[in-house]
Amino acid sequence: MISVVIPLYNKASTINRAVDSVLAQTITDWELVVVDDGSTDNGAALVSAYSDSRIKLVTQTNAGVASARNKGAELAANELLAFLDADDYWSPEHLENLLHLKTEFPNASLYGTTYFGVGGDGVAQKRKFRNPNIGPDRLLIADYFADVVEFGHFVFTSSVAINKSLFQAVGGFPMVVKSGEDTLTWARLACIGDVAFSKVATSYYMLPSVALTDDRREFLRRPPTPDYVASELSKLRAATPKFKTSLSRYLAHWHRIRAMMFLELNERLNSFSELWKAIRFDGLKPKDFVCCLLLVLPQAMRAYALANIRKMRGRV
DSSP states (O other), rough: EEEEEEESSSOTTTTHHHHHHHTSSSOOOOEEEEEHHHSSSHHHHHHHHHHOOOOOEEEEOOOOOHHHHHHHHHSSSSEEEOOOTTTTTEOOOHHHHHHHHHHHOOTOOOOOOOOEEEEESSSSOOOOOOOOTSOEEEEEEEEEHHHHHHHHOOOGHHHEEEEHHHHHHHHHHSSOOOOHHHHHHHHHHHHHHHHOOOOOOOOEEEEEOOOOTTTTGTTTOOSSSSOOOHHHHEEEEHHGGGGHHHHHHHHHHHHHHHHHHHTTTTHHHHHHHHHHHHHHHOOOHHHHHHHHHHHHHOOOHHHHHHHHHHHHTTTO
């Protein structure tokens, strides 16, 4: 009925928790495809130790998470695909939650649930979405891009399910980038069909643990250049007139994320360039003044401010 894909790369410390959360599902008609992407630890051996015939382990030479997810999708026996990263996990009702969405909105191109972000302190915080305590719990998102701009990314890789045929139609996860491949994939799917969403949080995203004393370069990827994701989002904007306005704001949202990432790396010129792109797409917003203030602060003060922003977000 549903295929679950887990990409695995050097996650021996968490893979059992992920697999166990699949085994604990209230829905039992599933298969699990774990794609070991050239791990150098014993994560694959831990998966091999499971005797459940529904669990399949595939190995490949290291090619990146997008390649591993695409391989799992290719090998999946079912039309409906759910993804789970090896360091995340689900509550027992997660697949049932997704299947309720599929039943109620059979023609949607993307299904997703809200989720809990788990910080380094172990505290799980539910991702906010509009009218969280007002029904219905399951709904169609009229404009995915506008809601992401307003509420942030209210679904993520470990909380979504996709029709395999549509996933393949948009080309799967792009393998030419090392970050943002999921952002682009959800955007492509949102442009060809409806997004069905459940306000019931049944998945857990492990936020990167970032202590105040950590060297920023140790945990933060440098945003890739050229910006392939922005280029492809611009193509979607041109090709999808009904979302032109919201995709402009979504592009600005993407550039603001990159601006903050460059700030973390103390690359102020690149940060300002990204901020300027955001303003060109979406105008000057209050949050841009915060970024401008951070840009002009001395490095030590800026690092302290950014560290405390991470602390407020639970990433410590």
